[in-house]
Amino acid sequence: MEDSIAVTPVQVSVQDMIENVRVEMSSDTASLLLLDETRAVLEPAASAGLGRRWRGAPHVRVGTGFAGTVAARQSPVVVEEVTKENVINPILREGGVRRLLGVPVFGADGLVGVLHVGTFTERDFSGDDTVQLEGIAEEIGRRLSERTADDAHLAALTLQRSLLPAAPPLIDGLDIAVRYLPADGDLGGDWYDIFPLPNGKVGIVMGDVEGHGLGPAVVMGRLRSALRAYALDHDDPAEVVARLDRKLCYFENEITATVVYGVTEPPFDTIRICNAGHPAPLVSHEGQEYAELAKVSEGLLLGVHPEVARTSDEIDLAPGTALAFFTDGLVERRVGRALEVDPYSEHLDIACSVFGADVDAETACSRIIAAVLGDEPNEDDVALVVVRRPR
Template sequence: MSILDVPDTPGPDVPPQARPISTIDPALTALLDEARERLGTQSVSLLLVNEAGTVLEPHVSLGLRQSIRAASRVAVGEGFAGQIALSRQPLSVDVSRDTVINPLLRAAGIRCVLGVPVLTAARLVGVLHVGASHVRDFGADDVTALRDIADRVATIADAATPRRAHDAALVLQRSLLPTTPRRIGDLETAARYVPAEGELGGDWYDVFNLPGGGVGLVMGDVVGHGLPAAVVMGRLRSALRAYALEHDDPARVLEQLDRKIRHFEDDAFATVVYAVVRPPYDTIAISSAGHWPPLLAAPGTESHALDVTQDPMLGVAEFERHVTHLSLPAGAILCFYTDGLVERRDASRPGIPSVDEQIDLVGGLLSPDDDPESACSRLITSTIGDDFAEDDIALLVVRRT
């Protein structure tokens, strides 16, 4: 499944890295362009429902001028698109943070949107919506026109069923990635997952409630590629959740996870960082198994990587694991990520920029003034954009309110 934002007319003002490398069925793009022209709108976007029928995944858009990789995954029932998917009825709203989850629409100056479900006789395929940059009342004729196009979109999109191991791994991976809650306790969260163009890896993130009001935050990466790495990832994710219910100490949780991978997963290795924040949410306890430390941006300070004890990755041998306790100031924003974000080739420069340089770039894009959704969008747009993704990227941003 490809995801991209198609520039209207790529020219001198569109840098090479902004031109999409992935391709979308031209007939699908033509239908979206027809929708924008018939309804006289400035944007059009298509989101497809995942295999579980619980989440809408950004698929393709016209007119947003930013990579749709930076767009939000939307849970069915939440926000503008999620309500359409749940009710299977058209909906029009004025764009605000309260009505529309995706920050790219607001960033593009879209003022109001009209959306319809994309349906076949058997199932929901997704949601198609158009956006206008001025205040507008969409009428019955607009709904009829958009529904007509959505019917034709459904025929094309429904035919694109997974046929290769890459697609199977992607389906599994996305089915295991949670739609992060916009608020959990005194924390706001948002996440992104950008799959590799080639072989997928075993990247994952997780956010979950703990007994007593705590919040568990996870970022992990299974060594390897393809469906085998995705399968191991799924097992580790489930096991970590179970151990997190049994042990308050993050280091103890990773010790148990390490024991599990060494006993049950032959020749499998993984890096994981597991953090716990408990009421009143002013401190964070972190244990890292060879994973990149989270970045922190707090009011009045420069962004920096947290000083976390680095223990060996999982699967190597039995080690004593450590936990680091750090302050989490009010208004601070945390960024967890996998190596696909900071081990990228830069087409404009020879060789590979150092990881430290790329981490500094990511840190410089963090601001405690941002909400997590906007921070995620900026990080993806300003780093990978529509460039070829050699490795998976998982990104989790958390802000203490």
């Protein structure tokens, strides 16, 4: 193991570490999940052996499923036969993983995540395997603790992780799942938010601040806070978006952003949406084979004209209906220097073909990410929120 770690923390990425884990453990897969800011949810951080499908892996609440059990117990756990009952992540099950060994990862301030390895065969994990993986986890924990925010990309990523909810709030009557995948290159300003309001309504946001790096991430944080504040005082999404637009125009010079903001309330049979230059959400009805773009006004993006009129559109949410809010990084791809921006592009068609209201929100998220991104690198941030009204 010494040879695989004889470099400084700055020289080795988290992904490189996990690739090394798979080699050292002679396993078929290796994955690292990290605790979010609330310390209640594990977020997928890196994986090896599953291609890029792992990017669709769900967030796992501490105490649930395999990884959540490792985190709750803070001790090793072996799964001798992977099933839907003991492993939440469908990527592992559908990828053919048979057995798993997981151990906690500790940093300077306690538990920071979970490291696990898996096999496609019925290999038995021995006590020596557990000791070896614990040693690797200790080294990874030390490296993660040594990393600093001196790097602008890491600082922006840290900021976004602190602002974007790793797991949505539990709302009775709605099934919600989220995914956020930072770009392989520069970090962008993609953001989402889901929040219950004091009057019982629920706000759902998807947005994208122009540009890359720490600057857009900071603006994103300010817009998120401002939108929440306006939402406390105004029920109409159009009014909230109009006020957010004025804030951006007057106080964030030469910055533009897109946003779609929806508001629904029990029994969640409708949702009112205001769109400001953002891709419309996909809507899938029960029994429908192909999802479609919701019929909402496109609207002018934020930061162009502070007095532009905003409108809200209403969408029916019959039992079994699902919505998928997303940022353009999901469907746009660069070809040389040209960027495909056709809203009916091949990638959007793929998303529509796999997004069904017949499955739970977590599974829908995983299917969309796996089908649309596949093994391609994502050159832009990707954010995805699926909201489903169960029957």
